[in-house]
Amino acid sequence: MLLLDAPPDTSAYMIAGYIVFFVVAAIYLLSLLVRWRNLHEDMTTLESIEKESKVIPQKTVRTAKRKGANKKTAKKK
Amino acid sequence: MRSKPLTLKILDIASLLALAVATYLALIYAPEEATMGQVQRVFYFHIGTAWTGLLGFVFAAGLGVVYLIKQDLKWDIAEVAAVEISAVFFFITILLGSIWARPIWNTWWTWDPRLTTAAITELIYAAYFMLREGIEDPDRRARFGAVYTLVGGLSAPITFFSIRLFRTIHPVVIGSGDPGATGAFAMTSGMLLAFFFALFTFTLIFVDLFWNRVRMGQLAAKVEQLKINLMH
Numbered sequence: 001m002l003l004l005d006a007p008p009d010t011s012a013y014m015i016a017g018y019i020v021f022f023v024v025a026a027i028y029l030l031s032l033l034v035r036w037r038n039l040h041e042d043m044t045t046l047e048s049i050e051k052e053s054k055v056i057p058q059k060t061v062r063t064a065k066r067k068g069a070n071k072k073t074a075k076k077k
Numbered sequence: 078m079r080s081k082p083l084t085l086k087i088l089d090i091a092s093l094l095a096l097a098v099a100t101y102l103a104l105i106y107a108p109e110e111a112t113m114g115q116v117q118r119v120f121y122f123h124i125g126t127a128w129t130g131l132l133g134f135v136f137a138a139g140l141g142v143v144y145l146i147k148q149d150l151k152w153d154i155a156e157v158a159a160v161e162i163s164a165v166f167f168f169i170t171i172l173l174g175s176i177w178a179r180p181i182w183n184t185w186w187t188w189d190p191r192l193t194t195a196a197i198t199e200l201i202y203a204a205y206f207m208l209r210e211g212i213e214d215p216d217r218r219a220r221f222g223a224v225y226t227l228v229g230g231l232s233a234p235i236t237f238f239s240i241r242l243f244r245t246i247h248p249v250v251i252g253s254g255d256p257g258a259t260g261a262f263a264m265t266s267g268m269l270l271a272f273f274f275a276l277f278t279f280t281l282i283f284v285d286l287f288w289n290r291v292r293m294g295q296l297a298a299k300v301e302q303l304k305i306n307l308m309h
Contacts, residue, residue, distance in 0.1 A: 010114040011115040013116040013176050014104075014117075017116070018104070021172075043296065
């Protein structure tokens, strides 16, 4: 008779277990996506700053040369 | 950063498909266990995540050794990736174990040797991230991290063998365990298929996540280097 007994109803725990698994896994995947996106944004910003910082010194060199040339012509005059 | 390699894209899809099949096998294909009922189905993902979690901690210890020998930060990036994914997997293992224990042991938690060693292992790796956060110099951080994972890696085999060495109520499904264990069962062929496929799936997911996480670590290192360059 004992052998014919139905197993206990523990399905609620099984469902809870699988919900917990998928929720934790989704949270981790989301955290990876958010971190990846933030790093990409940081990279783009830093690269544009780096480009600007390379362009600005060249401009200052050019303007300094121009200023020097102007001074020379003024002296000649 | 280069766009995602095709192999990694294929691995992403394969991992998702394998997870779908593993879920089907665990929830529908495998027969219901006679004494525990449906909650026994939690076991497939519980073991799968534990397997990759513990193996990942040992793998991270190995990567730590390689870093200490080579002194190259790329090994540190890989080590962090392995620890992070393993810590998430192992956290899931503990949660699933606790959910299974409630109807079977009539408690969510007990200070059994397996549960205690598992909790200690998880806490060791939570502290690993705190340690890293506290060190600014990348080389010093990597060196400390490598030594830490090397010592912390010992907790993985201790946790694995705890149910085989100590008196415990935690069941040993493969091999012989304590006769006083509660919740042990013999696996049928259907159960074995779901079990081994879950092991395969979680190994595949680990490899996929590891590759993705390493790429993210490389990008983070580039960003950090750019910041340093701009400051000087």
